[in-house]
Amino acid sequence: MEIRWLEDFIVLARERHFSRAADAQNVTQPTFSRRIKLLEEEMGTTLINRQTLPLSLTPAGEEFLALCEQITERVRLTRDRLQSIATDEARRILLAAPQSLVSNFLPGWLDQHALTPAISPYLRATSWLIGDYLHGLERGECDLALLYWPRGRIALDLEMSELKYLSLGEERLVPVSAPDAEGRPRFSLPGARRQPQPLIAFHPRGLMAAALEAHLGRQPGPVYLTTLNESVQATNIRELVVQGYGLGWLPRRSVITPMANGELVRAGDERWDVPLDLRLYARKDSRHPGLPGLWQQLEATYSNA
Structure with missing residues (x-):
């Protein structure tokens, strides 16, 4: 599982539309849809209810969204900290x-x-x-x-x-x-x-x-x-x-x-x-x-x- 898949899922949960989410992530819709499908296969359950308009999250998807937001925020904070350390080292x-x-x-x-x-x-x-x-x-x-x-x-x-x-x-x-x-x-x-x-x-x-x-x-x-x-x-x-x-x-x-x-x-x-x-x-x-x-x-x- 890649971090960008989690980011894809967060964007899809916000946009509730595959095409708009794909555009936001700067990828084609087929590529975006394939990554969401791989994510569901990795988690072993359906995360997106594709029968509703707009799209909605399944109960498992709602739970998974909270986890995605926690993980991506931790990664962002860690990335910022590492960049800060690298900058400090370059100045030493x-x-x-x-x-x-x-x-x-x-x-x-x-x-x-x-x-x-x-x-x-x-x-x-x-x-x-x-x-x-x-x-x-x-x-x-x-x-x-x-x-x-x-x-x-x-x-x-x-x-x-x-x-x-x-x-x-x-x-x-x-x-x-x-x-x-x-x-x-x-x-x-x-x-x-x-x-x-x-x-x-x-x-x-x-x-x-x-x-x-x-x-x-x-x-x-x-x-x-x-x-x-x-x-x-x-x-x-x-x-x-x-x-x-x-x-x-x-x-x-x-x-x-x-x-x-x-x-x-x-x-x-x-x-x-x-x-x-x-x-x-x-x-x-x-x-x-x-x-x-x-x-x-x-x-x-x-x-x-």
Whole structure:
């Protein structure tokens, strides 16, 4: 049984005439009559008294009419609600960010600025590299990109001329290790030439790896590391470090709890910390209707911070 059959029956009950009802439904009379007949066969009883002029409903038809009106009204309300949801979703601004920012920064930031109704995290982006975020903005796959950004000088082969950004705050990459039985780091910096420290590293084509490499290059002495594993996501690095496979640099926000409960300890003092900015990027020519107002709001907030 199709919804349009129920709608046909409601129109026929109102018009009490097959030809006028068929016209109202924009179908030929034979097609309309066939659909009413199929409806009666489906229900297993006669719904229309065809012997009267104008047509009338049988007692079963009167009962069935009430049901048709209830069902079609529920369908109409549901359709309207679904269209409203689709419209709201189309208006929402998609924000792409690394998994560690989605977990440890974004929820509080959205609440702080009352942006939860307007912005949705684009979860497909949590394992992207820096180039993927820029391409995602260019393609319109996402509207905003929230990224860690190196504070020191770093060579980046990236085309950024079509982008604008706001600085939302600061972060640091902190070197951490699992503790030994005495609570000291199992692996510590700077290591030794004959005993390099095992490193659980960020992906070599990622921005974090480039920031760390530049920072280590500015240190006065050498550091001795051997890479055991590389990952895009800080969560994966943290898991391997907690299990004692090596040391790793992780965003400070992501290790506050593991360090507080003793799962992780520092693998080096603060000179090994890598300073980062938190930057929110958008395209200058973004066509999302809600983005200009949001950007203006955030710009006013952070320019006065």
